[in-house]
Amino acid sequence: MRRGVSLQLRLEKRAAPSRFMLYATPVAAVLITMVLGALIFTLLGYDGLGAVREIFFTPLTNPYKWQDLAVKASPLVIIAVGLAVSYRANVWNIGAEGQYIVGGIAGTGVALLTYDMTGPWILPLMLLAGIAGGMAYAAIPAFLRTQYKVNEILTTLMLTYVSVQLLNYLVFGPWKSPTSMGQPQTVLFSADQSLPYVIPGTIVQLGTPIAILIAVLVWFVMSRSVFGFSVRVVGASPAAARYGGFSAHRTVWMALLVSGGLAGLAGILEAAGPFGRLVPQFPTNYGFTAIIVAFLGRLNPLGALLAGIVLAITFVGGEVAQTTIALPFAAVGIFQAMMLFLLLAGDVLVRYRVRRVANEPARAPA
Amino acid sequence: MESSIAPRLQLTGITKRFPGVLANDNVSFSVRPGEIHALLGENGAGKSTLVKMIYGIMQPDAGEIRWDGEAVVVSNPKAARKLGIGMVFQHFSLFEAMTVLENIALGMDSKIQSRDLEAKIREVMEQYGLKLEPHRVVSTLSVGERQRIEIVRALLLNPKLLIMDEPTSVLTPQEVEQLFVVLRQLAAEGCSILYISHKLHEIKALCDTATILRGGKLVDTCDPKVETSRSMAEKMIGAGLKDVRKVAGRTFGDEKLVVKGLSHAATSHFGTSLKDISFSVRAGEILGIAGVAGNGQLELLLALDGELGTDPQSVSIDGKPAGALSPTARRGLGLCAVPEERNGHAAIADFSLADNTVLTARDRLGMVSGGLIRAGAARTYTGEVIAAFAVKALGPGATAGSLSGGNLQKYIMGREILQKPSVLVVSQPTWGVDAGAAAAIHQAIVDLAATGTAVVVISQDLDELLALSDTLAVINGGRLSAPMASGSVSIEEIGLLMGGIHGTPEETHLAPGGELAVEA
Numbered sequence: 111m112r113r114g115v116s117l118q119l120r121l122e123k124r125a126a127p128s129r130f131m132l133y134a135t136p137v138a139a140v141l142i143t144m145v146l147g148a149l150i151f152t153l154l155g156y157d158g159l160g161a162v163r164e165i166f167f168t169p170l171t172n173p174y175k176w177q178d179l180a181v182k183a184s185p186l187v188i189i190a191v192g193l194a195v196s197y198r199a200n201v202w203n204i205g206a207e208g209q210y211i212v213g214g215i216a217g218t219g220v221a222l223l224t225y226d227m228t229g230p231w232i233l234p235l236m237l238l239a240g241i242a243g244g245m246a247y248a249a250i251p252a253f254l255r256t257q258y259k260v261n262e263i264l265t266t267l268m269l270t271y272v273s274v275q276l277l278n279y280l281v282f283g284p285w286k287s288p289t290s291m292g293q294p295q296t297v298l299f300s301a302d303q304s305l306p307y308v309i310p311g312t313i314v315q316l317g318t319p320i321a322i323l324i325a326v327l328v329w330f331v332m333s334r335s336v337f338g339f340s341v342r343v344v345g346a347s348p349a350a351a352r353y354g355g356f357s358a359h360r361t362v363w364m365a366l367l368v369s370g371g372l373a374g375l376a377g378i379l380e381a382a383g384p385f386g387r388l389v390p391q392f393p394t395n396y397g398f399t400a401i402i403v404a405f406l407g408r409l410n411p412l413g414a415l416l417a418g419i420v421l422a423i424t425f426v427g428g429e430v431a432q433t434t435i436a437l438p439f440a441a442v443g444i445f446q447a448m449m450l451f452l453l454l455a456g457d458v459l460v461r462y463r464v465r466r467v468a469n470e471p472a473r474a475p476a
Numbered sequence: 477m478e479s480s481i482a483p484r485l486q487l488t489g490i491t492k493r494f495p496g497v498l499a500n501d502n503v504s505f506s507v508r509p510g511e512i513h514a515l516l517g518e519n520g521a522g523k524s525t526l527v528k529m530i531y532g533i534m535q536p537d538a539g540e541i542r543w544d545g546e547a548v549v550v551s552n553p554k555a556a557r558k559l560g561i562g563m564v565f566q567h568f569s570l571f572e573a574m575t576v577l578e579n580i581a582l583g584m585d586s587k588i589q590s591r592d593l594e595a596k597i598r599e600v601m602e603q604y605g606l607k608l609e610p611h612r613v614v615s616t617l618s619v620g621e622r623q624r625i626e627i628v629r630a631l632l633l634n635p636k637l638l639i640m641d642e643p644t645s646v647l648t649p650q651e652v653e654q655l656f657v658v659l660r661q662l663a664a665e666g667c668s669i670l671y672i673s674h675k676l677h678e679i680k681a682l683c684d685t686a687t688i689l690r691g692g693k694l695v696d697t698c699d700p701k702v703e704t705s706r707s708m709a710e711k712m713i714g715a716g717l718k719d720v721r722k723v724a725g726r727t728f729g730d731e732k733l734v735v736k737g738l739s740h741a742a743t744s745h746f747g748t749s750l751k752d753i754s755f756s757v758r759a760g761e762i763l764g765i766a767g768v769a770g771n772g773q774l775e776l777l778l779a780l781d782g783e784l785g786t787d788p789q790s791v792s793i794d795g796k797p798a799g800a801l802s803p804t805a806r807r808g809l810g811l812c813a814v815p816e817e818r819n820g821h822a823a824i825a826d827f828s829l830a831d832n833t834v835l836t837a838r839d840r841l842g843m844v845s846g847g848l849i850r851a852g853a854a855r856t857y858t859g860e861v862i863a864a865f866a867v868k869a870l871g872p873g874a875t876a877g878s879l880s881g882g883n884l885q886k887y888i889m890g891r892e893i894l895q896k897p898s899v900l901v902v903s904q905p906t907w908g909v910d911a912g913a914a915a916a917i918h919q920a921i922v923d924l925a926a927t928g929t930a931v932v933v934i935s936q937d938l939d940e941l942l943a944l945s946d947t948l949a950v951i952n953g954g955r956l957s958a959p960m961a962s963g964s965v966s967i968e969e970i971g972l973l974m975g976g977i978h979g980t981p982e983e984t985h986l987a988p989g990g991e992l993a994v995e996a
Contacts, residue, residue, distance in 0.1 A: 122495060334848050339834060346827065347820040352783045354835040355804030
């Protein structure tokens with residue numbers, strides 16, 4: 111037993127979750143990431159303050175970088191909105207990267223079949239194929255989970271590696287362009303197969319308005335519709351959901367189809383947009399980064415819109431820092447991981463408050 | 477109270493504050509050696525907090541605990557046991573897959589040889605007439621037998637004060653009587669007993685003194701032998717008690733709910749399978765289903781409200797086969813239900829009350845149009861429920877988790893009753909609800925039946941069932957007894973049916989012709 115009055119911190123459960131903390135913790139996570147990041151990279155011998163400045167502020171202060179933000183944020187937002195729906199239902203799809211790849215492959219398949227044709231119908235058909243591809247790929251874990259209770263975390267993740275092999279097989283093999291001179295890549299998509307630019311003189315393509323539209327649409331569905339309600343109920347309490355008449359199996363299916371479909375859409379938007387063809391470098395980890403986006407956005411589609419921009423800033427800023435202060439690009443991953451880690455750690459403050467308590471030393475019983 | 481010997485336990489000015497609530501406010505009382513002292517109060521009155529401080533699980537913010545005349549600080553349960561304080565909790569902490577002996581050995585503060593321990597256990601059981609086989613695996617034991625493990629565990633320490641927290645809520649009337657024999661013997665040997673309960677007839681039968689708490693404050697210390705159950709109940713709730721008004725000589729209408737040969741395999745390892753259950757409830761009739769916890773009550777409720785699918789013909793609502801229908805479809809036919817578990821089954825803690833209303837009332841009350849939820853309609857109806865059932869809540873936007881247990885139960889009952897179902901199935905409608913609120917819920921159930929609703933009440937509270945039911949049946953091991961008219965059935969009969977396959981016939985008939993403590 112220690113002597114004297116000791117001060118200690120204690121976590122105390124709040125009567126109700128704090129709404130202030132719910133929205134304050136993502137902001138705090140980003141701010142603390144900057145402080146810790148500056149510290150870590152200074153200790154590593156880099157210009158720590160410069161790293162934070164270049165990664166977090168230069169993309170915002172330099173208007174020329176804004177279009178890069180739009181390009182990077184769009185796929186992140188589209189995938190994260192789908193993941194937000196899935197995670198709300200307590201369905202842990204962490205294989206959005208794989209569904210993104212298969213979506214890209216499916217859309218590219220349509221592009222290759224329609225290569226000699228023209229018409230405004232080709233691009234919408236490619237987008238639909240992308241969505242269907244992502245959905246079909248997410249249907250495998252949905253089937254395994256509902257029929258055999260196989261954990262979707264494992265299946266979605268493992269299927270991601272399968273999809274990378276499938277992509278490589280196609281671009282090195284049957285889909286390799288005859289004019290690529292040995293390069294593993296498909297032919298360049300035609301004009302009717304590529305995304306139009308929406309702001310003249312920039313690189314902003316149709317994917318950006320689609321991302322905004324999807325975020326708003328899904329927000330509306332999740333907050334107002336019976337479907338959105340059922341997803342939230344199943345996620346919060348499977349027993350209450352059954353009592354309320356909502357099928358857990360149906361919700362697992364819907365959660366995976368929605369998140370898979372949106373990841374597939376993001377895939378074909380990337381293939382038909384910035385890439386313009388399918389290459390082995392097509393998997394860019396957007397599917398994994400979108401997990402951070404979904405959580406930073408509080409599993410709210412509109413929140414994902416804001417969080418997608420924050421993560422896009424770190425990507426664009428990371429490229430800047432590479433050239434201006436020779437920071438390795440891997441530093442971006444460290445910043446992003448720190449952000450998620452701090453956010454999850456900070457979540458405890460939503461349900462608990464920290465109190466300092468003075469403890470009288472306990473006397474030993476007589 | 478002047479006495480030549482110091483009280484075994486004396487509390488002075490004990491105060492404990494939690495965020496937003498004063499759980500104990502300046503509570504003082506004392507327990508003499510060999511006294512059976514009741515701690516009486518409604519849920520949330522502060523009984524549990526008080527005994528947790530005596531047992532060292534929590535520390536008081538202010539006040540003094542004296543033990544045999546000396547001031548002590550009970551810093552943890554181990555220190556409490558060292559002083560000679562034993563406690564039997566309402567919820568047992570036993571490992572299902574281990575034997576009685578292994579469970580007791582795990583709970584000992586000092587290491588002791590298994591053979592010596594077994595000898596000691598047998599000695600204690602012999603002394604108090606507790607029947608228990610040390611090598612039985614816990615999962616094969618009835619609830620009453622499990623409680624005996626906890627009692628033996630406490631008795632091994634030769635306690636000078638034994639705290640019993642709501643010990644009879646899981647026992648049959650016969651098991652209650654056996655428990656009282658043990659407790660009286662302990663008291664005669666000089667062990668003090670602090671007995672927590674809200675069952676007044678038990679306290680009248682057992683206790684020498686009763687301390688009554690209300691809202692964290694001590695409101696009275698009285699002699700339960702002189703008081704009536706009613707006078708103590710009124711002290712507990714601080715107001716006059718209302719009786720359930722029930723019209724005598726009512727007639728019933730057509731059969732609304734018919735269950736025929738309902739069977740369902742257990743859904744989990746520790747679940748109960750339903751075996752060939754048949755009964756029917758007519759319009760205006762209240763059927764009570766009694767039974768010890770864990771005998772298939774949950775499974776029966778799930779099979780009735782549609783969470784478990786069965787043969788289509790085994791459940792009919794208003795003449796339509798409904799055994800294979802979903803909960804939503806059954807609500808459409810007019811069946812509403814209230815499961816026993818409030819949090820995470822009947823309601824979702826993180827959701828607002830309005831959202832919890834959408835959970836079950838959306839289709840019956842037109843809260844959905846074109847796949848979208850009409851939030852305004854949900855809020856309006858929630859407001860009506862809050863007003864009609866006097867639910868203490870900040871409004872329809874308050875989360876379910878912010879309500880106290882009793883208020884949440886009032887809201888849930890109100891949410892289903894105001895939907896005017898033609899069949900209502902409720903499990904433990906007043907579990908954990910204070911006496912005033914319980915009376916209001918009982919009246920609402922009776923009033924609903926008077927409008928022609930067929931009601932099934934599943935409960936472990938026999939008093940509640942006898943007050944409410946027109947017909948009574950007992951569930952045991954997943955089988956339902958033949959329904960009996962509740963006016964013609966004795967407590968003893970129900971008790972025997974509740975005991976059913978639990979315990980040997982000798983145990984069940986332990987006190988033939990003996991007086992039963994529980995009276996209607």
